[in-house]
Amino acid sequence: MTNLGLPVPPGFTITTEACRAYLREGGLPEGLDEEVEAHLEALEGRMGKRLGAAADPLLVSVRSGAKFSMPGMMETVLNIGLNDESVQGLAKQAGDDRFAWDSYRRLIQMFGKTVLGLEGDLFETAIDDLKRGKGVVSDLDLDAADFQRLVDTYKGIVREHTGGDFPSDPREQMRQAVRAVFDSWNAPRAIIYRRQERIPEELGTAVNIVAMVYGNLGMESGTGVAFTRDPGSGQQGVYGDYLQNAQGEDVVAGIRNTVPLQRLEEIDPASYQRLLEIMKTLEDHYRDLCDIEFTIERGKLWMLQTRVGKRTAAAAFRIATQLVDQGLIDMDEAVRRVSGAQLAQLMFPRFDGGAEKKTITKGMNASPGAAVGKAVFSSERAAELAGKGEDVILVRRETTPDDLAGMIAARGVLTSRGGKTSHAAVVARGMGKTCVCGAEELDVDARAGRFTAPGGLTVQEGDVISIDGSTGEVFLGEVPVVDSPVVEYFEGVGGTADELVQAVDRVMRHADERRRMAVRANADNPEDAARARRFGAEGIGLCRTEHMFLGDRRRLVEDLILAESDEDRRAALGALEPLQKSDFVGILAAMDGLPVTIRLIDPPLHEFLPDITALSVKIAVAGDEAEPRDRRLLTAVKRLHEQNPMLGLRGVRLGLVIPGLFTMQVRAIAEAAAERRAAGGDPHAEIMIPLVSAVQELEGVRDEAEKILAETGVEALIGTMIEVPRAALTAGQIAEAARFFSFGTNDLTQMTWGFSRDDVEAAFFSRYLDLGIFGVSPFETIDRSGVGRLMRIAVEEGRATRPDIKLGICGEHGGDPESVHFCHEIGLDYVSCSPFRVPVARLEAGRAALSGGESETR
């Protein structure tokens, strides 16, 4: 910053190297205190003042130089150097007793909270008590004597809660503050946050120590924050807040009301003009929206800190393209500046911005989306009302695994406790269900079937509420939901008049130009396939065939299972084949000219049968009057019942054990392709065998399939899922029989971790996230060390065997930004994801290509 000729207070920096050594060696470097002392002496020399001297003291701030702010990390301690003597020197220096004692009590308060780790409430309560005693409401009404008394109170708090005195030695204050910054890098919350946000441990933090400038030196002083653009919309202009006679933390803490930054033009026109010049300088330098902390000390402007600023998703797209138009960045950089997560946010339906809304409260935005429904307070009730076709919002103090059924039934979930890794948050995200959690102002009484909000508002079971999972807002009554204009753009409706849509359009076109990987969609029916195509999918990476056996056709699968002779079995298969064929004709038509990967039936057959417990109870209760077909079904259900169906008779195993099942499907595919071709279409079916763990399994099925293809004169690639660890470990062999691999990372994650998603996500993932065992669920983002390592093995060894093998992914990770980068890195040819995630994957594939071999998203 000093390079830009900005007005920065003199100071020095302890570099991140000390922090890295700390991480490596488990302790701060031996010479740290000496290094700090040497720097400090140089500063004292330059300034002609001694830190915390009794007369004309130098005071400093100690501030973290971390690139990102993170929970648990120590940010700033101001006014270091004050003690019972130097406070007098400061008063004399400034000619202001009140200012000096105010600064002193601020030091003890900030030092107590951040260095000594005391509760902030202790100090805030003391000042509130003082104000109440005096009958005033503003800090401005407190005088020097009040602050002097507060210093005594604060010292007492430190003594009582730490067993020691607040350190009066100025150098000791500074050393402790410096150490506290480094220590706080390893605060448990910071560690977990870094894992979740994937900020590398070894990034480390620096510590900046600068001479104090004072915003609390009277009404000609003040402190503020400024943004070079509106972080909400991306518009250029003057955005920020200013507070007279205050120090930094007052602005954020909201103790007094700030004024809009524009008001500074009246209060201090010279500083205001200077600030505008500096904002331009910074934006030109960083070529991005900057946020700025500044202080005005008796009319002189000082710059304290700047970082590239946070912004909303819409602003991110607008700013990126605006900067291109201003010539500050190119389109490559614009694509790098936005993210798939931001694009995804823009695609969720939202509450109508123009509608009248009655806000009840605001909680945490745990899982995005907009949900409206009747409030219900138990899982049972949620399932019951949803069963009658009603929309419900499940409201709980916190959820437990017992609430799973209710969460599934509800449109959204609202809790009054727990953060973004709480059970409700984790499970809702896993389900893609709207969730607001930790709405702490609500008092939820599940037994009474109601919650109360601040101001005495009570919501009873059955009252309609609306929750916004993207903002955390909770509204009373039904708020109308509007579709996202970005989705309308992808759908090809709504045009590109909107400025945001224009920005998205430019970014997406450029990402498409740059990306190496193709993007396909997972779709099982013509409607989804057509939608995916509108969203930019270049084929179908996963067309599941088992979904085609549900509904009315379930009975045909039951017939197949109940078949007692070869003829019965063949008859059942014969009845299914034309239905399958027509399914495939529809999908091949919707994706005409593009590849469609059809996976042969995967789940165990008992999934098509009634639940064993429900059926057993039904028959037991009916006694002699039980239906004969029910009895036969129960026998079949018992025969097919499995301890661990995920690891049972499914996928290729079914194909090898049940004669005719896979051949029926392959024949339906071949005949559908032939029919499409006869009708002038251009079908590209690919046949995918699931759950292969040994090449021998694949060979048997492939040989039979090739025979059928040859008979019908249809060409189709035959390949396999890589979703069992052994398939990855023996990919070199499997590639001999497979023309393509598609990584089924859902199952691969389940088996590599030994996790059944159905069982573990609700049971203990929130606990695991809290414990930091993982930073993010391995079902959201590919676990690089475990699952990712298997994928690398399979890619390398598969390609070694068959250099032109096609490699893709069709697990849900195919639509996850970080995972898309990983897929790019290891050299996959395509990713496939749900239709709605296709634009996200396109964008991230472009960003991955622009970030070079190594992922840039850390």
Add this chain to the structure above:
Amino acid sequence: MTNLGLPVPPGFTITTEACRAYLREGGLPEGLDEEVEAHLEALEGRMGKRLGAAADPLLVSVRSGAKFSMPGMMETVLNIGLNDESVQGLAKQAGDDRFAWDSYRRLIQMFGKTVLGLEGDLFETAIDDLKRGKGVVSDLDLDAADFQRLVDTYKGIVREHTGGDFPSDPREQMRQAVRAVFDSWNAPRAIIYRRQERIPEELGTAVNIVAMVYGNLGMESGTGVAFTRDPGSGQQGVYGDYLQNAQGEDVVAGIRNTVPLQRLEEIDPASYQRLLEIMKTLEDHYRDLCDIEFTIERGKLWMLQTRVGKRTAAAAFRIATQLVDQGLIDMDEAVRRVSGAQLAQLMFPRFDGGAEKKTITKGMNASPGAAVGKAVFSSERAAELAGKGEDVILVRRETTPDDLAGMIAARGVLTSRGGKTSHAAVVARGMGKTCVCGAEELDVDARAGRFTAPGGLTVQEGDVISIDGSTGEVFLGEVPVVDSPVVEYFEGVGGTADELVQAVDRVMRHADERRRMAVRANADNPEDAARARRFGAEGIGLCRTEHMFLGDRRRLVEDLILAESDEDRRAALGALEPLQKSDFVGILAAMDGLPVTIRLIDPPLHEFLPDITALSVKIAVAGDEAEPRDRRLLTAVKRLHEQNPMLGLRGVRLGLVIPGLFTMQVRAIAEAAAERRAAGGDPHAEIMIPLVSAVQELEGVRDEAEKILAETGVEALIGTMIEVPRAALTAGQIAEAARFFSFGTNDLTQMTWGFSRDDVEAAFFSRYLDLGIFGVSPFETIDRSGVGRLMRIAVEEGRATRPDIKLGICGEHGGDPESVHFCHEIGLDYVSCSPFRVPVARLEAGRAALSGGESETR
């Protein structure tokens, strides 16, 4: 053989190289026919005769030179060179028309069966018809004209079934026979057999072509097999069979009755003496029991083939030590000459050899052991009678997955259909249950509840039968079972008077001296621990703690699960702790001075609760009168119910989610160790954490455990199972928190293959074995390419992190010979297996050490 100066007919060999080229390139080498021709011409030159010439013809045999005989492989075609002309020349040459036509029909018969792949029955029926027509019973009663007629019949059979003529060109006959040998190396049955027996593909076969010598030249000619020792007992002596006026296949086919080899002393004393000399020469040369094929042509002895001979388990041990005493081999070689599989056979209880036995039939020895019980014919009935404490043998035509419950309930399983890879065989072996399968003479009528045997014997449900899974024999009534003298020796009772026991003792002592790996046992109670120690275990590698929560204590676990408050939970844990402690005291005492690895609780808690379906039905039927505790239990069962319990809330996950559970166990271990030490004992407890997939899981539990150990002043290594694929893939990280790894290869196999053993073994393993998808169940022998690769990764990367890490295995594979070799190869420190397998593991660990780095068992 020619090196030994033995009387071998002149001939030549096409080496295995041609076969290897065939395997590599998918076709026989271009120059093969030319190579054969060149050799043949040289032979013709040496002999002064032309192959199949009209006058004085040379005939040859074509014989596989494979090191092992295997199903589907072509062994021998004799008399090559005969056609309608040369048969006349042969008749003149030998002065024997009958001999010449007999030889000719033999050629067509053998060629038809082995080269052309026709059913042997076709030819045998024709000869039977001829004999019946003439009213004679022996081939010896057929004359030249009969054989001439048979040649015509046989030619007709070839024409009818192949659409072509039997090749009359002698060179064409030879070329086809040579190719057929090579082709048969890739016969499906041969491939599957090699997979099962782990004979490498690339071993390949040679082809030997030698001039014919004739055992069917009248009563002064003959053919026989000889063994240099009794393959049953190992005694040196003259063992074998001889058949006058016959060719090779007659001896094996049992068409006529052979005579004991000793009779040759009377028939042809000179040849007999010469044979005895040769047998001595061969034994001295091969330093092992040899089996020999020979032919006497008009008083002249010719040696045709020798291989190291098959033998019984008891003979293997006796022969090995006898050869040491004779100075032919050393003890290292003796250990190499026996196998763990043989030792295991000697350890099964057997039927009393002296008891009177009424044999019903003989089937295949599918799973060893001796079982006695009432015959039952349905799974339900088996379970019902077993539930009343009766011993039953389940008799089925063949078993299906539906018979699983009955197989579990029965003492043994008997089927009339299916081979060693049939469902019954595979599942019984998996359970370690005695099984005889494919007893084809039995006619099983399950509906009528009986089977009938040859001779009209009928066994009804409830009749007692005895089955010998080691021999395949089935007896009527109860045959007394005797313990193995080898087991008595290991148990330290019965002494070493028996010659077999002496041999075993010598071999075991030497194996122990040579082995690098330690052998431990899996044992959960003091009795098993003590037994394992008598069997030579050097510690416990796996002490499961969940077995300690069964029986009466189940109620305490229910209390823990039903606990609704922290106090209730603590009370339940408090009640369990002293019980756990006393369990550990007992085991540590039994293994005093040796390491005892105690695994903290592993299975999901619902395993301790009633079955959800049974309980639901019970409560539904009871209606309003259902027990309140049952209702509470049902709620808990439902809450804890898991889709895939194997991949659910268990192992370390339980420890992290249920406060106090693991700490209770660790405290019980620490206090037990302290108590043992106070009593003068030398306890070495090791604490093992199950189901770890990430180092972070382990760290949390380890930190807590170390705190407890520090409090109690007990030292104990803390380590982890490696049983989840991800644990192996991240072993480098996990080793930072683990002092030892123990490979849980059961779960590791399940997750690496995506197999739930409970579900898949019965459902499709027999089909997979038949299809050759694997040669042996991966639950029996470690799958090297998949599971083994993960183990190698974990060993290498674990040791890289922590060079002194202790590495072992505690899955069932720890007692499997082939897997023990693999563990040696990858450098494990110990294997741990069930107490009964400890001697097998000791022996194989010794053999592995003697075979160098690479396993010798192929």
